[in-house]
Amino acid sequence: MTTFTAEHKPADIVKVFPKASDLFKAHRIDFCCGGDQPLKNVFTENHLDEADILSKLNNLYKDWSAEGHAVTDWESVPLNELVDHIIHTHHAYLNDELPALNQFVSKIFRAHGAKHPHLVELNRLFNAFKLEMEEHMVKEEADVFPLIKEYELNPSEALRTQIHQANDELEAEHDEAGNLIKQMRHITHDFQPPEDACNSYRITYARLAELEDQTFTHVHLENNILFKRI
Template sequence: MSEENRTSIDTSLSLGEIVLSFPDSVELFNMYKLDYCCGGDQKLSEAFEDLKGEGVDTDKLLEELNRKYSAFLEKKEEIRDWRSETPSGLIEHILNTHHVYTKKTLQELDDMVLKILKVHFKDYSEELLVVHSLFGSLKTELEAHLIKEEEQLFPMILSYESSSDESLLSDIRKFISETESEHDAAGDILKELEEVTRDFTPPDGTCTTFKRAYMTLDDLEKDIFTHIHLENSVLFKMF
């Protein structure tokens, strides 16, 4: 069934396909930790098998997903289908939306994470030392990753788009493979941060900066998930 005629979501669809046709699905996917970014090719049926092992009622979850999807269809909102975009158009969006946000947010978090470690060391040193270390690893990973995309991969893709030089394809695909591995590495760090922070939930009674730091980490994670999804499930599949 074509996406235009689809009236419901079934478990034969991949997580990436669902997010592309129904962007609001990310709210449920994030809640149940379904990996639509690095694991966008996974079928919903496969993801549900994992959830069943954790005691989740996947029949009810599918019902909830379809209730939200029906409401989405009724609103008849137009969504931008990035699969019909040119590589250069999608790259421009990724740079202006996700790269700019990531760089800015990493700098903000660098100050906040260090500040809460210093101020709350006495009471929360065990947790915050791990958060500080993991965030440092994430920042290093992402900063280098963004530079490699901006200086190597994206210019190569733009060159191919304008020239159709087939000799560029093997290099593009090599860089894509490396980039996807880096996405996995960033995703693994984020999962560790989720665990140590109880899904970015600050301890009771902590200060505004502590709460803001965890909230910003949560926001950064969500943006990274969307960023990776657009690259893995859309841009890279063009090649």
């Protein structure tokens, strides 16, 4: 069984141990947009306890492995299947969740914004995220994903170059979406509602936390697996 060290990259760890994403999120360790650097760099930059986090990581991995979990090897799955998984799992989730969650964010902003001014900024950030991801998904499904499927059937250097150019723009959009999510987490104190929060308030924060989880997994699959395989 693998023992993770400070030389391992967060993105590579999550490929073999998906549950590591929970530990990384708890310590604000980026495994999607900025996940392609060794953990030792992250520990230094963020002033994190290397020994403590590595110990937790390896103990979790030992327990998880003993439970016999099966992990999909996205590095070997045909590209068209990986693309379809992203569309039918992650894009479908966002298409359903973004309009519904928008209603909750707007509701608590209108009801509690005067008393909790950070909800004004949360409303702005969420709407910026919603617009960014909706436009992003349309671009992927209409323009980029068909090119990737075509490349798998008929690979050529010209097509590969075209995909790489498109992916550079998509990765920049991923960075922007990731930054918006991080700002939402920051101003909501890690999505922890205040003590006097109503039920709608608590539901909104719980769904925002789930949105973060889904988004980071979604971006990880694209940045660190799909795009790198071309």
